[in-house]
Amino acid sequence: MMDTAVFLAVLAAALLHAGWNSVIKVGLDRYSSVLLLALAQGALAVPIMPFVPLPSADAIPWIVAAALLHCGYQLFLVQAYTHADLSQAYPMARGTAPLIVTLVSAIWLGAAPTMRELAAILAISGGVLALSLERSGGKPMNRKGLFYALGTACFTASYTLLDGLGARVAGTASGYILWMMALNAVLMAVIAGTMRGRAAFARLPAAGLPGVAAGAMSLGSYWIAVWAFTQAPIALVASLRETSILFAILIAATVMREPVSHKRWAAAVFIALGVVVVRL
Template identity: 45%
Template sequence: MSLTVFCAVIFAAVLHAGWNALVKGGLDKRTAMGAVVLGHIPIAAAVVPFVPLPDAASWPYLACSIALHLGYQLFLMQSYRMGDLTQVYPIARGTAPLIVALVSVVILGVHLEPMELLAVALIGLGLVSLGLVRRADGQRNGKAATLAFVTGLFIASYSLIDGLGARLAGTSLGFYGWSAIGNGLVMAGYLAVTSPATLRVIPRSGKRVAVIGGGASFIAYALVTWAFTQAPIALVTALRETSIIFALLIGVVVLKERLDLAKVTATALTLMGAALLRFAR
């Protein structure tokens, strides 16, 4: 993986941890998540006129991408209602690189060097191990862990679909721009049916999250989608999940969540995996 791709994905990881903290820190998770997703629309609408239209071969992937991102967002909302940022975020993000690596090697026939496989395993296992942490009251939170795991399945699925789709599209930014618009419109429709009040509240109380969180989220995944076209999807997915380190810092310092040995150990494993991934080839 080149230094340029490495730095772009690390920057995306920082942005991703930041907008997740905004959603978790908000009083109403539905409003916060809706604001982030709807915040993509004006940015994407300003971008797509200046980039090529995705090739028609990528359109089925585009449709799948929109559906999978919506599923991810809905399960993430539920996860944050049940658990801490420092538990939910690592489990959700940690399962994805393991699944993506498995599918890439076994089904897609992607060749990864032994050191790269070890790096992916360290990152994934370090993050998933946070499913063992306890809540602030000392009790285990199995429901949050389960929801976070399902969220991770969605992450793995849309990562593979978006990586393959962006390559077929011939334009990573065009592919993600239209995906973001479609995802925003579908989210708006979902909220209109299930919670019209939320849709009305977002322009007022959700404006800050829409601008800051939506902007950070769009830039982060635009960088990741581009990286998918420059390096193996499994490696990009694994490196992106180093955002746990930044989410851990935000959760402990800003959200005042408890720090324990399991979280410190998982962070150390993740850092080791990231270092191996950078210098594997």
């Protein structure tokens, strides 16, 4: 079950997630955008650390493992965008992850969803996955794109489960997420420097305030999500987070005045129905 406060908080996190995806369009390539977000999150997390409780020592392995998984997610996401269209790869990755989390939670964690929760998860994930079926330029997703999109989904599911359990071990969702984000930023900086040298960081200052704003919204979004993981079933929270795509569709249609196809509106309806089922 999910009480009203957690439900509204996760929807707010989803809105923030959609917001940073809209703001991040600052002219950077995908690799630079992902690196920018990681570094911005870490830079914002560090000055807040003294004001939140320290995670317990038992959580250190969880924090390190989660930071590594987040790096894997970020690198696979870049590859997914390289080999497939964003409009196909992103929904495939985000729609599949909650299904993996649900399956793993039921089999290994003994946290099987109720029939109502399962219906909500299937409706939301089904709506998100439906968006990936739209052909980009009349072409289906190629094999490499599909591989990296599904790999991204596996990393997303893995860090979701690890963060949900790790935050509980840490005894503080805030301390856990801030230390994990800071470590992830350091790891991504090392990886970027190793792979691309100074050139990896050369274009980042051009992002300016939009880049910082995107980092702040991204950090806030996942901070709320990790807290919610400690308050409600991880699989249900993971699924409800994906309503960010519903908000992204609404932002595209109303704020950016972008055309939205009938298929996308139909998918949005399925996602919205899943949200309704959560609250029935």
